[in-house]
Amino acid sequence: MTAIDLEQSSSIVFDAATKVYAGQPRPAVDNLSLTIEAGQLCCIVGPSGGGKTTTLLLVNRLVELTSGDIRIGEQSIHDIDPIALRRSIGYVIQQTGLFPHLTIAENIALIPQILNWDKARIRKRTNELLELVGLAPVETFAKRYPHELSGGQQQRVGIARALAANPPVMLMDEPFGALDPITRANIQDEFLSLKDEIGKTTIFITHDIDEAIKMGDKMAILQDGGVLAQYGTPEAILSHPANEFVERFVGEDRGLKLLTLRTLQRALEQATNRPVLMRRSEIQASNLPRIPETATMQAALSLALNSQSTAVIVTSENGLDAVELSVQRLVELGSTTTAPPKTSRARADA
Ligand SMILES: Nc1ncnc2c1ncn2[C@@H]1O[C@H](COP(=O)(O)OP(=O)(O)OP(=O)(O)O)[C@@H](O)[C@H]1O
Numbered sequence: 001m002t003a004i005d006l007e008q009s010s011s012i013v014f015d016a017a018t019k020v021y022a023g024q025p026r027p028a029v030d031n032l033s034l035t036i037e038a039g040q041l042c043c044i045v046g047p048s049g050g051g052k053t054t055t056l057l058l059v060n061r062l063v064e065l066t067s068g069d070i071r072i073g074e075q076s077i078h079d080i081d082p083i084a085l086r087r088s089i090g091y092v093i094q095q096t097g098l099f100p101h102l103t104i105a106e107n108i109a110l111i112p113q114i115l116n117w118d119k120a121r122i123r124k125r126t127n128e129l130l131e132l133v134g135l136a137p138v139e140t141f142a143k144r145y146p147h148e149l150s151g152g153q154q155q156r157v158g159i160a161r162a163l164a165a166n167p168p169v170m171l172m173d174e175p176f177g178a179l180d181p182i183t184r185a186n187i188q189d190e191f192l193s194l195k196d197e198i199g200k201t202t203i204f205i206t207h208d209i210d211e212a213i214k215m216g217d218k219m220a221i222l223q224d225g226g227v228l229a230q231y232g233t234p235e236a237i238l239s240h241p242a243n244e245f246v247e248r249f250v251g252e253d254r255g256l257k258l259l260t261l262r263t264l265q266r267a268l269e270q271a272t273n274r275p276v277l278m279r280r281s282e283i284q285a286s287n288l289p290r291i292p293e294t295a296t297m298q299a300a301l302s303l304a305l306n307s308q309s310t311a312v313i314v315t316s317e318n319g320l321d322a323v324e325l326s327v328q329r330l331v332e333l334g335s336t337t338t339a340p341p342k343t344s345r346a347r348a349d350a
């Protein structure tokens with residue numbers, strides 16, 4: 001029995017993974033096959049009872065497979081000692097699961113302590129993580145007990161604890177569910193940049209389709225009975241839902257959601273006839289609302305609506321060039337049928 005290499009980012013492969021709980025007539029997870037590439041984040045979405053949590057528990061062997069296999073890197077999870085396996089996987093559970101009799105700092109230090117890190121290193125890491133998840137002043141929060149924190153703050157401690165030993169694999173079960181929209185957006189952004197920096201392979205469960213679209217390199221949509229309805233990039237799923245269930249699940253506004261994935265810059269790059277650059281004097285004379293090309297197509301349409309304008313001015317990154325885009329043109333550029341997925345994410349899906 002070996003452990004996972006803690007320094008190495010690894011792929012996760014589900015190979016016909018099936019779980020039938022004892023006494024249940026049908027599987028909770030049914031013949032699930034998909035590959036999450038090393039360093040990528042896969043969002044699992046689906047209805048309540050659809051087998052999402054079970055899928056996570058199968059990976060760290062808190063629930064054992066009925067049939068099929070799961071591999072981390074090249075290794076089957078059956079060949080890894082379950083305790084070692086769990087130590088090398090960061091796990092954020094649906095209810096925060098903090099130990100009530102331990103302080104926040106002690107909760108975060110659990111795995112580093114088991115791994116015998118020295119005290120100074122543990123303290124440094126704990127402070128670093130508290131700051132990362134926005135629990136400042138660090139000294140105050142470190143000494144408190146879980147019941148002295150709000151639900152959202154406890155959830156952030158849960159995330160810090162899972163990140164503590166810097167595991168190569170993260171399993172996150174609705175980790176941001178109890179956070180207000182602003183904290184949630186901040187922590188989503190922080191997690192995404194952190195993930196890019198340290199290349200963690202992550203399975204992330206959420207009920208929130210918008211969160212899945214924002215966070216996921218890929219999305220796995222589970223149907224009732226733990227059946228995989230579709231697996232692909234958010235862009236591919238939104239533009240080509242595999243069936244009626246997926247279409248209903250992603251929502252009638254999937255066209256609008258797709259616009260959140262595409263920047264003006266990219267839409268303009270892909271346009272067949274690009275709009276002409278405005279002259280300096282035209283830019284100065286115009287009182288149309290302005291938006292940088294790094295903003296999304298959705299932000300541009302929203303700006304037009306909010307300012308009751310029939311067009312917006314899109315400015316280049318250096319602020320020198322600008323083009324005028326009518327709402328009509330924005331709609332054409334954002335049309336789901338004319339714009340094939342072309343992101344690096346989408347290429348990985350091909
Ligand atoms: N220990 C268990 N024994 C028997 N059945 C179980 C057990 N745990 C879960 N189930 C059943 O398996 C199915 C999948 O449950 P699971 O918790 O994986 O769903 P979920 O997609 O995470 O749901 P939610 O969105 O509500 O968290 C459900 O029908 C559930 O009742």
Ligand SMILES: [Mg+2]
Nearest residue numbers: 052053054094
């Ligand atoms: Mg669940």
